[in-house]
Amino acid sequence: MADNPLYDIRDERFRTLTVGSAALEELYRGCRWAEGPVWFSDLNCLIWSDIPNERMLRWTPEGGASVFRSPSNYVNGNTRDRQGRLISCEHGGRRVTRTEYDGRITVLADSYQGKRLNSPNDVVVRSDGSIWFTDPTYGIMSDYEGHKAEPEQATRNVYRIDPLSGAIEAVVTDFLQPNGLAFSPDQKQLYIADSGSASHEVPSHIRVFDVADDGTLRNSRYFCSIDNGNPDGFRFDVDGNLWCSAADGVHCFAPDGKLLGKILVPQTVSNLTFGGPKKNRLFITATQSLYSIYTTTNGVQYP
Template sequence: MQFDPSFPYDIRDERFRQYIVGNAGLEELYSGCRWAEGPVWFADMDCLLWSDIPNQRILRWVPDGHVSVFRQPSNFTNGNTRDRQGRLVSCEHGGRRVTRTEIDGSITVLADSYNGKRLNSPNDVVVRSDDTIWFTDPTYGILSDYEGYKAEPEQQTRNVYRLDPATGEISIVVDDFGQPNGLAFSPDETKLYVADSSSSHDITRPRHIRVFDVVDGKTLANGREFCALDNGLPDGFRLDTIGNVWTSAADGVHCFSPEGKLLGKVLVPQTVANVTFGGPRKNRLFITATKSLYSVYVAVTGAV
């Protein structure tokens, strides 16, 4: 399919038409990254922050189009989110840790080890309504010196963790992933979706997102495949208020129904790493894709 930024849609199911704005094209907001990742919207500051991992910086975009450096060096920060108090929570490949940026700008280390051994390289992070922090810990940041510092993993498995910032308690909730990557809760927080991107280094591995039932807000059960990608692998993703999953892929952003059916795609001319919903009405999908930051208005709103 030939790419047309004025109508960048590949419709696979007629339901997809009600979730897109047909005359809202794909906009490139910035170019000049090496690997753009980790977008997070700050409504109270009317800006978007995102990571440029190899360049060791976090960038800031504001609606007038101005882009500035929020933090450099960033310690190879990858995924970002906000906690319920509005603070920035980040996954740092360089420090192999999860940190929180306080209101005064100081940085608090939330997690950098488990059972006395260093984490691999925390990748993506979400915060639940009970303030607990859930994050993935693949080895991408220690595979080479490009997105971190090359090192041998100290954890035997590549895990998904739950962290209680009030007590500092950290626990493994899933330990059977090849490379756990993006993650997000369903709108009602009864399910947790987690991407496995291990096919990046082993083509025999699945290219799918798994979904788990959340039990008592602390553990996961009944893990099963939610969807598989037909182009590239899943990295970061977000859900809208309906429960559709908007995930990164090689050819753009794939939208899956709550049942795991591919509804359609927002085609992007670069490999997509991550997405987030933002803007005053949370109906603008921001897309980090290799060298660039893109956006497209949609007819749904992002889930909190």
């Protein structure tokens, strides 16, 4: 059987991660910039953001797509905490929030050292309950994905919210525009994408840091670069392969940073997550649409 044209195979290991007969399914079309997918296993649904349309959408296998929240305050990235609550990055409010079980919104972070955050972008939760998020300026650069404003922070930082005190600490301050982030499967490393300047010129790489027991980051080093577009959101599978968004699709990198292959997508990919009952279905947000494709591997869930 001929190779599936959806796949750009650079290393034979990639072939073992993909289903040769799988189709790239378009589950929904109608977004202006789809982002922030998060899978809810207990509810068998996916929630994602449509930032410029200021709404969040929900997809279920039985019912398809529907509006989850509108207006959303220009929510971008989403994840869940250790209690299963939704954690979101709001461009509009320039803050990180938690949706309580009864629907109330709790503000977790909106300033640092007395100055407003830029526009929180993506967020992950570690097993100790700490919340980590990136804070580039994309949401305040124009009125398209938020409210145009001048940044108050001198740098574009990555922050950690302490699970006990709620204190906010800047753990990385030397990125041009920190974007997607994810922990390795054993949570001993944190990977962070730098999507470069406001004009998306440089850089387009992912760096990796060792995570100390006290939450500090050490030993910053280069992991990989995206050869088409810029890295945005990404996730790991259980074997430590990194699946990253790019302009031409999803790029899969081995634990040593080697590009194994690509899943080609007809729209610029912004983010992705593994979901489904077996965590072997890759959900992809790409400009106007939500896509999915099955893999032979399983995604790491945090939590």
